[in-house]
Amino acid sequence: MPRPGLRVRSLRKMKIKLPGGASIIHYFKRRPSQAVCANCKKPLHGVPRERDVDLGKLSRRQKRPERPYGGNLCATCARAKIKSRLR
Numbered sequence: 001m002p003r004p005g006l007r008v009r010s011l012r013k014m015k016i017k018l019p020g021g022a023s024i025i026h027y028f029k030r031r032p033s034q035a036v037c038a039n040c041k042k043p044l045h046g047v048p049r050e051r052d053v054d055l056g057k058l059s060r061r062q063k064r065p066e067r068p069y070g071g072n073l074c075a076t077c078a079r080a081k082i083k084s085r086l087r
């Protein structure tokens with residue numbers, strides 16, 4: 001039985017197989033929800049679903065697409081916005 005602080009559904013559980021064959025459970029905090037487009041609410045590609053601690057380990061270009069509005073708008077909405085600004 002895990003200790004009381006771990007007996008919660010808010011933690012993500014992962015079964016780990018040890019070298020000796022024994023199976024134990026590791027507990028992790030859950031990942032944040034998928035980043036979505038600010039305009040059409042579609043899930044954004046190229047934006048990692050990690051906690052802030054793990055995002056700090058990534059380089060800047062691994063955190064969002066390197067284009068205008070990358071990580072905020074999806075490719076379709078970014079293209080439409082840029083076009084509308086040019087006109």
Ligand SMILES: [Zn+2]
Nearest residue numbers: 037040074077
């Ligand atoms: Zn969009």
